[in-house]
Amino acid sequence: MKSKRLLAPYVAWMTVFTLIPLGVVIYYAFTDSITGQFTFANLSNLSTYLPIFLRSIFLSLASAAICLVIGYPVAYTIAQANPKWQRFLSMLVMLPMCMSFLLRTLAWVAMLEDTGIINRVVSSLGLKPLPLIRNSGAVILGMVYNYLPYMITPLYTVIMKIDPRLIEAAQDLGCDHKRVFTKVILPLSVPGIISGITMVFVPAVSTFYISQKLGSTGTTMIGDVIESQFKTAYNPNLGAALSLVMMILIFICIGFMNRFTDSEEEGVVTP
Amino acid sequence: MKKRLLILPLLLALLLPCLVFPAAAASNEITVYNWGQYISDGSDGYVDVIEEFEAETGIKVHYLTYDSNESLYTKLKTGGSTYDVIIPSDYMIGRLIAEDMLEPLNFDNIPNYRYVDEAFKNQAYDPENRYSVPYTWGTVGVIYNTKYVDEDDVGGWDLLWNSKYAGKILMFDNCRDAFAIAESLLGYSLNTQDPTELRSCASLLSEQKPILQGHVMDQIYDKMIREEAWIAPYYAGDYLYMLEENEDLGFYFPEEGFNVFIDAACIPKGCTNQEGAEAFINFLCKPEICGENLEYLGYSAPISEAKNYMDPEVAESEIAYPSDEVLANSESFSALDLETSQLMDSLWLSVKTSGSDTTGYLIAGAALLLAAIALTVILKLHRRRKLARRGISRRTNQA
Incomplete structure (x- = not known):
């Protein structure tokens, strides 16, 4: 009884600020913007936005993958460091997040643009300015930069908690370093990898500011479209429909990823 | 009881200024x-x-x-x-x-x-x-940087479609002003309500997209003044403001016609x-x-x-x-x-959403999706095999 009562504030919070708004989103997605009548029109012409959905998913999966490649060694190194350093290093990882997200993105703009810092150096060397900004690469770079801490933190937490006795046992049984890593450490850090990818992918796929600042006119992401529906075009119904589809897609993606954890967790030995 | 009695006037005393001040402040x-x-x-x-x-x-x-x-x-x-x-x-x-x-x-x-x-x-x-x-x-015209833009190219709205300046052209980020430019170029009224005319304007604007640096509004000041962009349609009044910051900027009223606004x-x-x-x-x-x-x-x-x-x-x-x-x-x-x-x-x-490289993303997206499905299937099979092996070993242990 008591434990249920403790849940009450959260349940109330959930209902008021998550469930009811979700209902409103669904309501808007299925109604017409002028007459307010029930319609499938918002959802039926979503096929026009399919390339944008795919582009968003592609760009954010790519960023998640790069975050993993960069983040894993970092998390591993921090987890192996001595405890005093660990706190300092993980604080360093979180440090950029103390600054505004918008400011960090604008700083990249100032660096990458044609008259930006990097290109000024390049042209002072007598070379032609490099096309650093306004392409998919710049968008991915912006997302990797902004979301990397979300990858490192869960990875670090999981790797840190791996029981050192398991590693010792593997070594005793004749595993070399490489095999210890592939047979013990990597499988045991899969939950961290999954939650890292999820935590990078989900915000990245619905991001809207980075693609506007660092991307070209051809790298519009679904977040930009949704934003424009609420900011300038004033069509909240279409915006809601797009958000709903985005939400479903994210759920599917998370579902996919959770499959990996399920399969691996059975292999984990609980001491 | 007593405590509660004390709390009530206290609460009232706290609330009172809240009730009075907004009204007084609002005026x-x-x-x-x-x-x-x-x-x-x-x-x-x-x-x-x-x-x-x-x-x-x-x-x-x-x-x-x-x-x-x-x-x-x-x-x-x-x-x-x-x-x-x-x-x-x-x-x-x-x-x-x-x-x-x-x-x-x-x-x-x-x-x-x-x-x-x-x-x-x-x-x-x-x-x-x-x-x-x-x-x-005020009026809408074209602002351009005289250092980089050839005087022979200026004069009309077509400068905004000139691929010679690809990547250095900005465009309005609001539909009415953007459509007005296409309407002027195609010789339509700026207030046309004909859907086919509007559609041809839209396709003209889509054609322009690959050479644009971006669709912007207030950012234009910064981009033009720092010469990040060279050509932009904007309001004449803002040109005069920008000119004070960068004297290389030029301005003209396009010959095809332009918008005057209040x-x-x-x-x-x-x-x-x-x-x-x-x-x-x-x-x-x-x-x-x-x-x-x-x-x-x-x-x-x-x-x-x-x-x-x-x-x-x-x-x-x-x-x-x-x-x-x-x-x-x-x-x-x-x-x-x-x-x-x-x-x-x-x-x-x-x-705004029409993509230049749509097919590439379509293929990439589909490939990724397929890869994800394949990976799940392989993992599932792998797990089943593992379970099967373990099941056998467990049975042998029991025996």
Whole structure:
């Protein structure tokens, strides 16, 4: 009884600020913007936005993958460091997040643009300015930069908690370093990898500011479209429909990823 | 019991100022919602309009900005915030009047309205002059950097489609202004409601996309001044402002025709302090304030007397006050009907989202999806095999 009562504030919070708004989103997605009548029109012409959905998913999966490649060694190194350093290093990882997200993105703009810092150096060397900004690469770079801490933190937490006795046992049984890593450490850090990818992918796929600042006119992401529906075009119904589809897609993606954890967790030995 | 009795008056004492103060404060505060970079703020030795107004009337001003008529409209429509003074453009005023979103003004509180030139009264967007007081007027033309742009290429709107300057061209990030450019190029009226004409405008705008640096509004100042971009269509008044920061910038009125607009102060429905708002509008019409404010802005004054308070060079500028001959080539916007506005909105969205490299992403997306499915299947099989093996070993152990 008591434990249920403790849940009450959260349940109330959930209902008021998550469930009811979700209902409103669904309501808007299925109604017409002028007459307010029930319609499938918002959802039926979503096929026009399919390339944008795919582009968003592609760009954010790519960023998640790069975050993993960069983040894993970092998390591993921090987890192996001595405890005093660990706190300092993980604080360093979180440090950029103390600054505004918008400011960090604008700083990249100032660096990458044609008259930006990097290109000024390049042209002072007598070379032609490099096309650093306004392409998919710049968008991915912006997302990797902004979301990397979300990858490192869960990875670090999981790797840190791996029981050192398991590693010792593997070594005793004749595993070399490489095999210890592939047979013990990597499988045991899969939950961290999954939650890292999820935590990078989900915000990245619905991001809207980075693609506007660092991307070209051809790298519009679904977040930009949704934003424009609420900011300038004033069509909240279409915006809601797009958000709903985005939400479903994210759920599917998370579902996919959770499959990996399920399969691996059975292999984990609980001491 | 006693404790509770004590708490009650305490609570009341705490709540009392909350009840009294907002009411008292409201009569002394207004919220002004204006375009970005659209009022003299005391920089470069010019007048600080808001500070002067506060000093003269004692009314406190909260000042907020937007970057296009469309975002103003959305903000008003979604509600949640109240504004006392807004400064939309002609066509948006027409739309707001049609949708009953403006409060009629009490002109007894705006005596300075008498200074406004007759030419700016009784406009199509507000034929009876009940809702709006002109703030500025101006034109749209092309701003370009004379250092990089060949003089042979300038003259018309087609400069914005010239692939020689790919990556250095900016475009309006609002549908009405962007469509107006395509409409001028194709020789249509800026107020056309013909869906096929609008569609051909949209395809013209999509064609332009690959060579654009981006769709922007207020960012244009920064990008043009720092020479990150070389060509941009924008409001003539802002050109004069930018010219002070970068003297290599040039400007011309495109030969195909261009838009002339009036931005006017209005009071939206739901305003909390109409008298204060009217006092502010009245203050803006004061010739000396209007003169100094618009000298700073570079936009054109709808009050001839204000020119007496301007630097004569600005007051005689061919760009801020083009001759009738030049203006003969211009056209003003009128409000479009709801259906056309919505069509334009959706066409604009399709312009903005049309991708140049769609097929590549389609293939990549499909490949990724397939890879993910394949991986799941393999993992599942792997797990099943593992389980099967373990199952056997367990059985053997038991035996």
